[in-house]
Amino acid sequence: MKTNTPQKKKLFRQGDVLLETIESIPKSAELVETNGAIVLAYGEATGHHHAIRNATVRLYRDPITQASYLEIAESLALLEHEEHASISLDPGIYNVILQREYHPQTDRRVAD
């Protein structure tokens, strides 16, 4: 899916999840079957999730790179988390970027 006009990339951050507006979902990404809530990141120690509960939102994932993309088709979607204020997202396409941390051998994803 493509948006009509290219726009300046906007960044929305909730804790260790960053969403970046992009123009289109890469062709290599595949639709992920979700059951109700779309969970962008799980918290191992806290049990908290960054999640969107909105039927019009779709999650895509590149099977090779594991990069994730959100497609918000119609109304505003709310990114929710138990310990962060909710963030409302306009319809559009978003690149999902998970926070990483430096490690001398290999960078690793931030876990909470």
Added chain:
Amino acid sequence: MIREFAPEIKNRMPEVRDRWIAHNHKCAPADRLQAERGVMEAYRTVGLPPPKIVWCGSPLSAEIAREYVLVFYKQPKFRERRDRLRLKVGELMWQSAMEIVRRSICSEDRTGILNTVGANVGSMIKYRVAEMVSERIAYNVSCDLLKDVNENITQMVENADIYSRLENILENICEAPDRYPDTICQGETISPALAKYEFLNLIDGLQNLTKELNSLSMIAQSAGWYWAYEKICWICERPESIRLDDQFRIHNLTGPAISFPDGWKIYASHGVILPDWVIETSEKITPSKIDDQRNSEIRRIMIEMFGVEKYLKQGGGRKVASDSYGRLWRKALKNDNPIVIVELLNSTPEKDGSLSVKKAIAAFGAEAKVNHDGMMMRLREVPDGLRFKSYFLRVPPNCASPREAVAWTFHKTEDEYDLETQS
């Protein structure tokens, strides 16, 4: 259709809510007779014959036993996961689980095991019974009234529910994320709904509409979790002790936050699950163990317990830069690149934060951006009573500013890292 509650009924909301929160946090041994009657009745309600009931000392030993019977026995390819699980939970828990396995199965051959268990009926019982009731209630009670009950009872019982928290802990231990709730039926995680229906049951004319829930209510009030299969029901004892903070999060800095009769102990600080040694032998926390901890929440708590200043000083750290995004610390290492750590302010205030607004301003500056009630504002603009937490992330040694460092953590350059909003 009922459109309003009589005042004497509405006034009983807190009583019902508090009773169900108390059931959820109860630490007495299970009332086995009552729980078994509930199980038999639940199976009968959905047309199933009574199962064999096997009592377990904790959800962990029950879950290991269930995995053993249903997965490890049948599929040798999972041997590695089984061995990893055994190592992770320790011999005491493993032997408790094996005792449950011995009590569960009729014979050790494959057919015997399959015949012992049958299909999973937990979700069927929970949803069929609950749906029957929920449909009838929706037909008889107005939406506004149900919303009122949800806000004042259901959500509050749900917020205080410790059993749903155990789901995530079990998922992590057993390396089986995303499979709930289909394969496991948690006896007490249905308590928010049961609390709601118990309240509605007080209203004349509705009493008969919720009668199918009696069986689930009996189980929830007399035992812990249960795993319901066609021919067997594994059911758990309640915890021996539960320690919570004022927001109903499991929390104890001097011992286990939850302990079960078979020895399973969970350690936690304000809901964050910790390795047992962090609490039991906190004197063993060292800067290098903090640096080795890969979970940022656990590391934050280890730093708080050890002392932020002590951690940076003992670890040879010094502040090398600060801006409205955070503070950058550098710790020199012999014969190696320095460790560079960015300290960031969690932008959403938290009641149990260690930083007052004054301290947050001293550390991060008055211009640091935070999110208060969904609005982005500067620290100098927020009300005095708020509290914040900071956290630490390791970044590449060449990062020169906190903004560059936090941008790097999200694969961005310093210039690209310009947020519309954050929380």
